[in-house]
Amino acid sequence: MDENIILDDLSFAKEKRKLGIKQFHAKHYLSALKLFSEAISICPYVPSFYLNRSGTFVMLSRHKDGLRDAHKAISLDPSFKAAYIRILNIDIALGDTAAAMETIKNLVNLDPKCETIRSATETVKHLEELEKGIKLNYEIKAYDNVIFYCDLALSSAPAALKFYAAKCECLLMLQRFNEAASIIENIDSIDDRNAYVSYVFGLNSYCADRIEEAKKHLLHSIVLDPECTKSKELCHTCTVLINCVKNYYKQLDKLQYQEALTVLDKLHDDIKLAPKTKCRIMSLRGYAMLKKGDWLDAIAVANKILSANRQCVEGLLLLGRCYEKLENYVDAVGNYQAAFDIRSTVKTKQRLHQAKQKLAAWEKTSYYEILNIQPTATRKEIKSAYKKMALSHHPDRHPNNSPEKIKVEEMKFRRAHKAYETLYDPMKRWTYDKYGYS
Known part of the structure; x- marks a missing residue:
């Protein structure tokens, strides 16, 4: 009876898997993932089910989940070659060359003639050379070269967070902020961040002037790696900046404007903004x-x-x-x-x-208000008021003023002249008083 139940469960799970494969080929990966997961929950001891789900995770860019399922398949069947190949491909995609070489050794022991071994070994060696180039050029601050090497590495290891992070950092160093932000957007959903990746997130936020947010990323980086010098230095900068701005506003509230300026002067001396x-x-x-x-x-x-x-x-x-x-x-x-x-x-x-x-x-503003006179003003009063305004605002009387101040004085002079021109002429004044324009 129990054996029949097990066989029925296996048949039902295989149907789920069959439907999952159809969804996978139709590129409906979330539906496929659900069906493969259901098959596993029914029969959790079938290695191929885990391998199917592993491939789906990879298509959803969830490489770490895919890696976990491939390892589970091998734990159920240590001779499952396809699972080793899947692990190798994911190791390479993640840029984990050490893990990839270890998987190659396991694959050689299992099947020395496996065709995947040679091409994978070449790819791993290529990635190792690129990593050396990235490190060397980073040390000499040749950031354009680092970006070039990162792009080459990402063509072979498209899920390698470390290459995205290195490229992003160098783009920020070169003040190519929009390009860096697009990389951050692409990897923001990835939860598996190490200290360096968290530092790069913090640096990006810092460059975008989101200082509080930057500090949070940097503190997370320090938690992951207390010896991360770059994170600690930038986190200190964020703290100084936050405290400085708070102090600035405190001085403004007290109407201590010069003290507020002094606070900002000290900031420029202390840190690079x-x-x-x-x-x-x-x-x-x-x-x-x-x-x-x-x-x-x-x-x-x-x-x-x-x-x-x-x-x-x-x-x-x-x-x-x-x-x-x-x-x-x-x-x-x-x-x-x-x-x-x-x-x-x-x-x-x-x-x-x-x-x-x-x-x-x-x-x-009425012409009378512009000349600062009453609507009953005589022509003599109008002329006197205009003369006073003209002497006050004519640009020639303020040759040492700034361009901005001269512009304002010219504007006031023209308004005064227009008001005088209208109000001094009896016909124009009558029309203005009656209709509001001359």
């Missing part, structure tokens, strides 16, 4: 200068940020705020709009909306 972080810290300097009343210095900082990176949102926001202070709402709106187009956030949207409101109010 990534380009994005450098722009953010410079923008913080600019805001402190603006609060302090040194708006010319703040504008200079904003222009310096944008000359290095025209897409820097912090620089655009800073310049927008500077123009608001100067009552140049046209340029303020322009900079806020550019910032909003790059990064659509609540902050950029709010800044843009407020500046547009100020611009609209500024444009609606």
Whole structure:
């Protein structure tokens, strides 16, 4: 009776496997994985079931799971050659040359004439040579060469996390941030991270100015390898940076603007900043200068940020705020709009909306308000008010002003001239008073 039950179970499991193979060939790997797993749960002692599931795991880029199943198949049948070949292929795909050589030895003992042995041995030796090239070029900081060797290695070992990590680190060193980020995206779902991979994740976050996130990755790296010097150094940098920014805002809250600037000055002396972080810290300097009343210095900082990176949102926001202070709402709106187009956030949207409101109010300012006179003003009073405004705002009277200040003075002078031109002429004034335009 028990034997019949076992045979029935085996038949049922084989049907599951048969359906799984159909799904596998149709490239429906998740469905195939489910069916192979069901077959194993029914009959957990059949080596070929594990090998089928191993291949499915590989197609799903879950190489470590595939390796585990192939080893399970061999534990059930030590002479299962196909399982050894699967292990060898996965070892190579993972870039584990030491494990691959060990598997080759086992395969030679099992079947010296196995055709896979020769080609696999050549591939392993090729990977070992490439690893030497990667190490040598990394030591001399020839990062382009490291990337080249990593690409060659990945063509033979497409699941080798160490080659992806090395390539990513070198791309970051060369400030090719977008390429590095795409690699991070591809390997982000992999749970099997060693200390070096966690360090590279931390470095990527640091370069993207996500400092808190970077610190988490780096602390994880240090847990995995307490002797990982690079992780410890960068983690210390993150801590210094986080504390510095906190101290900066603390000084701003106390209205101690010069002290806030001093805090940032010390930061530049202590650590090397990534380009994005450098722009953010410079923008913080600019805001402190603006609060302090040194708006010319703040504008200079904003222009310096944008000359290095025209897409820097912090620089655009800073310049927008500077123009608001100067009552140049046209340029303020322009900079806020550019910032909003790059990064659509609540902050950029709010800044843009407020500046547009100020611009609209500024444009609606009446000619009488511009000249600071009453609607009942006489022509003599109009002329006197205009003369006063002209003397105050004419660009020729401020030759030593900054270009930004000169631009604002020119704008105010033109507005005053237009107001005078309209109100001094009786017909134009009558039309303006009646219809709101001349």
